[in-house]
Amino acid sequence: MDEQAHKVVIVGGGAGGLELAAKLGRKYGPAHVLLVDKDGGHIWKPSLHEVAAGTLDIHREGLSYFMLAKDCGFTFIYGELEAVDRQARLLKLKPVLSDSQDEVFPARSIAYDTLVMAVGSKSNFFGTPGAAEFAIALDSTAEAERFRLRLLHQLVLASRRKAAEPGYKLNIGIVGGGATGVELAAELLEACADASFYGLNDLDPAADIRITLLEGSPRILSALPEKLSTAAQKLLESRGVVVKTSVRVASVAADELTDSEGNRYPADLCVWAAGIEAPAWLSGLGLEFNRNNQLVVDGSLRSTDPSIYALGDCAQAPWIGEDRPLPARAQVAHQQASFLLDTMHERIMGRQPRDRQFQFRDYGSLVSVGHSRGVGNLMGVLSGKSWFVEGLLARLMYMSLHLMHHLAVLGPVRTGTLAIGRLFMKRAAPRVKLH
Ligand SMILES: Cc1cc2nc3c(=O)[nH]c(=O)nc-3n(C[C@H](O)[C@H](O)[C@H](O)COP(=O)(O)OP(=O)(O)OC[C@H]3O[C@@H](n4cnc5c(N)ncnc54)[C@H](O)[C@@H]3O)c2cc1C
Known part of the structure; x- marks a missing residue:
């Protein structure tokens, strides 16, 4: 590797970081562009509720960072960042251990000239007793897989218990009626119905499984227009989900919520x-941060250290024209990655980046409410008005967001091939992952 080359190191290959690494890598190559991630494979995080429900197989959906690095021209470094020496411009990575605790990669130091933090967020339990111990948060593929296996286990137990205990129901509680909670509730309904085809014939999903969605605000999807909340709640309730609003969960136990x-x-x-926060270690970097540990960045996405930028969920960036920061959404991370291309170009060329402000363009929000339905609002780019969409059209538009992410990372030919390949695989595989 060229030791003199200006190194842009992106930490976190998620919705925003991977797109930035892929686009920069194609232009400048592996000596200039390095991506660090604590996982070996990438999955688009908004798909995690499908992994949890078993309707998406992580082993087919995940993309290897090593393969992406070769194809897109960046260097991939597998490891978890634990500290930053800002004086020496060095990143400290933890050693990578195997399941049997053997050291696969030792602890390493990585030099950077420009650092882009894109490490995302995790669920915020707000100190609720029992939540960290008994609730599962869909923060990673490992957690989504853990939920899927527990769900399968519980479905099998339920079909056995039902015979012995008349009136028995399997209860699933979801805390938080934002997009994640709503999408998971809808996906679980369909996954449980599908699972009953495969050996769990005694189970009647409509009668034997109760999904309860608890939301602290007066309405679900409270960050989105009211019409959307009403439509989503109606859809969920018509399918048997119990939706309770203005409910603050105070504690979680192994078998109940209070x-x-x-x-x-x-x-x-x-x-x-029920909410997110950035990783706690971000608040120890000596940079400005907020109460959710997000790095505070200016309109150019630069932190209080001029060599460190941040994007996506781990950043608190100003929302120009609004009196609140930008929301933690994939659309924001995607647009910020495109915005930073120009800034990184200037830095790689050794020039002072032009003074530009990131302007978020809100195209609307789409929420999936099952395999064939969605609800959403689309913003007119020129008129600024919003249109309400629902049904299959909204669901197809929702799926196109995932395709757009693939397009940014893989390019049009591979995205098309992958999409067709997956369509055929769906026909050959069971509707839910059973093992
Ligand atoms: C179930 C679910 C459904 C969602 N649905 C939607 C939706 O419909 N629409 C929408 O707009 N948004 C949705 N979101 C939110 C969306 O996923 C996030 O806003 C988006 O992924 C943020 O992108 P990011 O690049 O900031 O972080 P992420 O995509 O979370 O990526 C962070 C990356 O950083 C890596 N990383 C973390 N810590 C370290 C470390 N210490 N060292 C090295 N690597 C590290 C992680 O492995 C990961 O690859 C959903 C989220 C979830 C969980």
Whole structure:
């Protein structure tokens, strides 16, 4: 590797970081562009509720960073960042251990000239007793897989218990009625119905499984227009999901949730999707951060250290024209990655980046409410008005967001080939992953 080359190191190959690494790598090559991630494979995070429900197989959906690095022309470094020596411009990575705790890669130091933090976020339990212990958060593929296996286990147990205990129900509690909670509830309904085809014939998903969605605000999808919340709630309730709003969960136990009024909700399985925070170590870098540990960046996405930029969920960036910061959404991370291309170009060329401000263009929000349905609002780019969409059209548009991510990373030919390949695989595989 050319030791003199200006090194842009991107930490976190998620919705934003990977797109930036792929686009920069194609232009400048592996000596200039390095991507660090704690996982060996990439998955688009908004798909994690499908992995959890078993309707998406991580072993087919995941893309290897090593393969992407070769194809897109960046260097991939497998390892988890644990500290930054800003004085020496060095990243400290933890050793990578195998399942049997053998050292696969030792602890390493990586030099950078420009650093882009894109490490995303994790669920915020807000200190709720029992939440970290008993609830599963869909923060990573490992957690989504853990939920899927527990769900399969519980479905098998439920089909056995049903015979012995008349009136028995398998209870699934979801804390948080944002996009993650709503999409998971809908996906679980369909996954449980599908699972009953495969050996769990005694189970009647409509009668024997109860999904309860608990939301602290007066309405679900509270960050989105009211019409959207109403449509999503109607759809969920028409399919049997119990939706409770203005409910603050105060504690989580192995088999139930309790709210601040003392009401109890049985939950054999609990998913926590009630807010996010950035990794705690970000607050120890000596940079400005907020109460959710997000790095505070200016309109050019630069932190209080001029060599360090941040994008996506781990950053608090100003929303020009609004009196609140940008929301933690894949669309924001995607647009910020495109914005930083120009800045990184200037830095690689050894020039001072032009003074530009990131302007988020909100194209609307789409929420998947099952395999064939969605709800959403689309923003007119020129008129600024929003249109309500629902049904199959909204679902297809939702799927196109995932395709656009693949397009940015893989290019049109490979994205097309992959999409067709997956369509055929779906016909050959069971509708839910059963093992
Ligand atoms: C189930 C679910 C559904 C969602 N649905 C939607 C949706 O419909 N629409 C929408 O706009 N948004 C949705 N989101 C939110 C969206 O996924 C995030 O806003 C988006 O992924 C943020 O992108 P990012 O690049 O900031 O981080 P991420 O995509 O989270 O990527 C972060 C990356 O950093 C890596 N990393 C973390 N820590 C370290 C470390 N210490 N060292 C090295 N690597 C590290 C991780 O492995 C990961 O690859 C959803 C989220 C979830 C969980």
